[in-house]
Amino acid sequence: MRPTSSAFIANAHKAIADAGLQKALARSKTNWQARRAAALAGLPEFEALRDAGRSIKRHVMSNLDFYLEEYAGRVEQAGGQVHWCATADEAREAVLRICRQAEARTVTKGKSMVSEELGLNEYLEEHGIVPVETDLGEYILQLRNEPPSHITGPAFHLNREDWEESFREHHTHLAADRVFAERKDIVAEAxxxxxxxxxxxxxxxxxxxxxxxxxxxxxxxxxxxxxxLTQTLPKVHIVLATIEKVVPTLEDCATFLRLLARSATGQDISVYTTFSTGPRRAPDLDGPSEYHVVLVDNGRSSMLGTDFQEMLHCIRCAACMNHCPVYSVVGGHAYGWVYPGPLGAVLDPALIGLDEAKHLPAASTFCGKCESVCPMKIPLPKMMRHWRERAFERQLNPPVERSMLRLWAFLAQRPALYRLGTRIAARMMAIFGGKNGKFSRLPLASGWTDARDMPAPEGDTFFARYAREERAGRI
Amino acid sequence: MASSPRVALFVTCLVDMHRPSIGFAALKLLKQAGCTVEIPRAQTCCGQPAYNAGDRATARALALSILDAFAGYDYIVAPSGSCAGMIRHHLPALIENDPNLAARARELGAKTYELVSFLTDVMGVTSVSARLEETVTYHDSCSGLRELGIHDQPRALLGTVTGLSIKEMADPDVCCGFGGTFCVKYPEVSARMAKDKIDDIASTGATTVLAGDLGCLLNIAGRASRENVPVMVRHVAEVLADMTTDLPPIGAPRQS
Incomplete structure (x- = not known):
């Protein structure tokens, strides 16, 4: 998809004014947060699991080449093929090549964020292959021609009325007067x-x-x-995965599974957890006759050894966005690319470049909620700050901000001058705003006063008052 | 350590400029707790505006002046979880690669506390002598809560204020949308977050909202005033130091 991250402010403006979106986002608290909290309450060892998961990931990232080669070797032993793809282009071409060899006309798809990252659906369509999304959320987004707004609940931004509307519009072979009384009617139709x-x-x-x-x-x-159904019914199964998904053992996988569903949806475990190893073997009753793994780097390996390496620990549970006060106000589309929320604020600049994505790490209050709920304890705010440092070095932030910062920094490093400046400013503000106790407009501070009043200061600075009290012998 | 620890008060730039009474409240509370309090004159700001804007060089320069200004005290105390968290956790991180100063920075960080948690956790204060006939609700500022673990301490001391009762918000730990320069860079997002916070405050029925960080309080007071929500906004130290009759709430008209 083409990013619109550089238009974050306009995107956010639109999102905040969108009543339907706001209604959908309000479900975050009950759907995600409360369920996660309840699931954690029933698992006293959750903290220990987080630490265990984190140390597995650290070990894997330090030995990623080793585990990828081991993995690829086992896939081939089981009769599968591994396609190593350094870039998005290579990955798309690999998928197309496999599809063409299979003379495919229709491709079913399970939910895959990597596929979104590659823009795979558009690419397949351009080459005459029909992709069909089979995840319920992804399916309706395909009907509506919209990107996902959330990584585990792709259609989280939609309400039931939107589903009904799209189904009536697209499923014209069904009775027009059918009734959608409950959510399960929608699911049944899909x-x-x-x-x-x-x-x-x-x-x-x-x-x-x-x-x-x-x-x-x-x-x-x-x-x-x-x-x-996507991976067992067709004759060819393609696994589309990025390199950081590798874990050493089944036992390690179990550790992550215990963390994943609880962090994501508050389930103890997802309804289906499916392991697939190679194509159909002789005694198997079903399964694909070909099994391909398209193993995608697309920027991941360049994060190794940098300030952003820990982002590769992410297991895509979405707890960070489910608890993010910014995401919960603007929704996923405002972030303008595949990965929204705090994880996107760190990952997107690495994948689409800081010039396009500079707003994402900047649009955070550093409230720290994301890090506190992350099952991998990824220091998301710290990494967002690292992006800000890079943006600052490259002078990507607005000139006004830079000049204000320079002026403030000049004063803050000269305490005597700083005292004088703050004394004058506080006094002036108290004189002009003191009677009402607030300003509804302030020159040079419209960023503040467009959205809220500015309480007036008391008048004296602390240091002026303290010096006076000290002279008077009251302290 | 002597029975009367030498405490340096880090006033914080917002308190200095905007609401010095919070600094005097801190002074009073620290003295009541038995501390010898000094105000290092060379202090200005903890450096967060630069640090969070990605200007690491300036943040580091300010960190070095803090190291000098606050050397030699038993404790450094700030009436702000955000500034205390900056000095406690981020200042050592800024200097960790300087072998000459890293140890000093870590030592300074370890001695730095937010006011209310210092009173309870270090000085063992369990009650205050103050009166406020109001129902209050307490907003957990993000840095204080998540960087310093401040949650129970202010509630415990507020519980000993005569006449005061506490009603909790549904989400006292959700960010108010201040976020330093975030609030002016993304005013619309910030304002919406502040609105959610004010709705939560209003639904408690409390007449006063308290917090430990002036940044959040200015944001909450400013937005409440814009929405004509009649809630009084104060720093927790003003209440604990029994200074509420001395000055109007944040953003309220000056008493004549």
């Missing part, structure tokens, strides 16, 4: 429509939550079962 697509698909593409080095297995977690 299931009916999708069932046919599963059976005609030539290739199934899934993402991967984990790749297991010791067995060569890929793991997906879903709640709808669409992933299983």
């Amino acid at each position: 299931r009916g429509v999708l069932r046919d697509r599963f059976t005609i698909a030539d290739v199934g593409i899934t993402g991967a939550n984990f790749l297991i080095a010791e067995t060569g297995s890929s793991v997906i977690v879903t709640n709808e079962g669409n992933g299983d």
Whole structure:
């Protein structure tokens, strides 16, 4: 997808004014936050699991080449093929090549953020292949031609009325006067429509939550079962995964699974956790005859050894965005690219460049909630600050901000001059705003006063008053 | 350590400029707790505006002046979780690569506390002699809560204020949208966050909202005033030091 991250301020403006979006976002608290809290309450060892998960990830990132080679070797032993792709272009071409070899016309897809990152649907369509999203959320987004706004609940920005509207518009073969009384009616209709697509698909593409080095297995977690149908019914299964998804052992995978569902949806475990290893073997009753792993770097390896390495620990649970006060106000689309919220604020600049994504790490209060809920304890605010440092070095922030900062820095390093300046400013502000106790407009401070009043200062600075009290012998 | 620890008060730039009474409240509380309080004259700002803007060089220069200005005290105390967190955690991080100064920075950081948690956790203060006939709600400022673990301490001391009762918000720990320069760089997002905070405050029925950081308080008071929500806004130290009759709430008209 083409990024619109540089228009974050305009995107946010639109989002805040969008009543439907705001209604949808309000569900964050009950849907995500409360459920996660309840799940954690029932698992006293959650903190210990976080530490265990983090140390596994640290170990993997220090030995990533080793585990990737081990993984690839096991995939091949199991009869699969691994396609190493350094860039998005290579990954798209690899997928297309496999599809063409299979003479594919229709491709079913499980939910995959990497696919969004690659813009795979558009690419396949351009080459005459029909991609069909089978995750319920992704399916409706495909109907509406919208990108996901959330990494685990892609259609989180939509309300039930939006679903009904889209289904009525697109499922014209069904009775026009049908009633959607409950959520399950929507699910049932989608299931009916999708069932046919599963059976005609030539290739199934899934993402991967984990790749297991010791067995060569890929793991997906879903709640709808669409992933299983996507990867077992067609004759070719493509696993689309980025390199940091590899974990050493099944045991390690279990540690992450315990953290993932609880952090994401508050479930103890997702409804389906599916391990797939290679194509169908002789005694298997079903499964694909070809099994491909398109292993994508697309910028990840360049984060190794940098201030951003820990971002590669992310298991994509979305707890950071589910708890982010900025995300909960502007929603996912405002971030303007595939990964929204705090994780996007760190990842997007690495993947699409700081020039495009400079607002994302800047648009944070550093409240620290994201880091506090991250199952991998990724220091997201710290890494956002590192991006700000790079933006500052490259002078990407506005000139006005830079001049104000320079002036302030000049004064702050000269205490005597600083005292004089603050004394005059405080006194002036108290004289002009003291009677009402506030200003509703202030020159040079419209960023503040457009949105709120500015309380007037008391008048004296602390240091002036303290000196006076001291002289008078009252202190 | 002597029975009367030597405490340097880090006034903070916002308190100095905007509401010095909070500094005097801190002074009073620290003295009541038995501290010898000094005000190092060379202090200005903890450097967060530069640090969070990505201007590491300026942040580091300010960190070095703080190291000098605050050398030799038993403790450094600030009436702000944000500034205390900056000195306690981020200042050592800014200097960690300087082998000559890293140890000093770590030592300074370890001696730095936010006011209320210093009173309870270090000085063992369990009650205050203050009166306020109001129902209050307490906003947990982000840095204080998540960098310094300040949650129970202010509530414990507020519980000993005569006439005061506490009603909790649904989400006292959600950011108010201040975020330093965030609030002027992204005013619309900030204002919406502040609105959510004010809705939460209003739904408690409390007449006063308290917090430990003036930045958040200015944001909350400014937005409440813009929305005509009649809630009084004060720093927790003003209440604990029994100074509420001496000055009007933040953003309220001056008493004549």
